[in-house]
Amino acid sequence: MIKRLINLPEKSSFFLFGARQTGKSTLVRENLKNGWYVDLLHSEEYHLYLKAPEQFRRNSVYKIEKEGVTEIVIDEIQRVPALLNEIHSLIADYPGTRFIMTGSSARKLCRGGVNLLGGRAVERRLHPLTYLEQKENFNLETALRFGTLVGCAGKSEIETQETLAAYADTYLREEIQSEGIARNLAGFSRFLDIAAARNGEIVNQTGIGRECGLSCNSVKSYYSILEDTLIGIRIDPYIKSVGKRVSAHPKYYLFDTGIANALQKQLTAGLDPVRRGRLFEQFIVLETYRMISYRRSEAELFYWRTRSGSEVDLLIVKHGTIQAAIEIKSGTSVAQPDCRGLRDFGQNNPDVPLFLVGAIGQPFFLGNVQVLPWERYLENLEQWL
Secondary structure, three states: OOOOOOOOOOOOEEEEEOOOOOOHHHHHHHHOOOEEEEEOOOHHHHHHHHHOHHHHHHHHHHHHHHHOOOEEEEEOHHHOOOHHHHHHHHHHHOOOOEEEEEEOOOHHHHHOOOOOHHHOEEEEEOOOOOHHHHHHHOOHHHHHHHOOOHHHOOOOHHHHHHHHHHHHHHHHHHHHHHOOOOOOHHHHHHHHHHHHHOOOOEOOHHHHHHHHOOOHHHHHHHHHHHHHOOOEEEEEEOOOOHHHHHHOOOEEEEOOHHHHHHHOOOOOOOOOHHHHHHHHHHHHHHHHHHHHHHOOOOOEEEEEEOOOOOEEEEEEEEOOEEEEEEEEOOOOOOOHHHHHHHHHHHHHOOOOOEEEEEOOOOOEEEOOEEEEEHHHHHHOHHHHO
């Protein structure tokens, strides 16, 4: 059993959101002590409570009063949002019972105007496995090629490829449409292909719209779907003016390197230097993002780029202060030219620690830049959060 980094509330009710195959159901079942488990992916339970949400209350009351149940889990709560009204009432009537609601899509709940329990339940997010969770069994090359979804852990290479291909073709394209999230499946499918190809790049939504035959508003909406379904994360450029930042071009990273490769039909391909570099950058960004989430930190991630093209891959900003500037290089050797973006950034931000994270063996200095092995960076990441 892999010990996850996430800290779940011990007594209060909570939402646990995460993309499919991140291990939500397994984690909740492992922590369920005296509970009743409702799985809305099961057709019988789904149709029962979809037609009659009030029946969930009747069943819950019986479980609590007659069977002594103190925990009730509702898996994939976004499939029947009306249950939240019943849960709201039950929390008020039975304060000794906690409700655990998991979901692979927060979109229906966050944007559907449904009852979010008035602050009576906190929120947690579960991500694919991190380096620190797998540490002794972690292999960087495998992670870059196939990602770290829990659903792929322990599988053979062929089984992993099949799982990721099915995830990309079935879930991302078909199930998102079946839940009414993206009605134009053909357009969304074309968008996914382009989004995967632009993974980690600065996004020009107008240009992407032209490539896949969609309006700029549709592209904007589809990127929003990726965020809301926890499939993509958005990294904005660092601009001190929040207003200007909103209108600037962001970067988007898919939530898992294996899914990125699956969408690009690159699961059986080797890692050439260019692809490896992009995937390594994605890996470091995702690991940083996941640690911020798990530590409940108020830190934010940005990238920095000047009009002349000087760029830093990642800034960690907390309470308006830049905690660290990080350049990411996949090579096993590092030289002064690799630090150009960091040096340019440091000229106007002399008090910010500068780091270059790479696949090197030992840490060292290049001028005022600390060059760190990627393992050392991840092991010490919390100090900048």
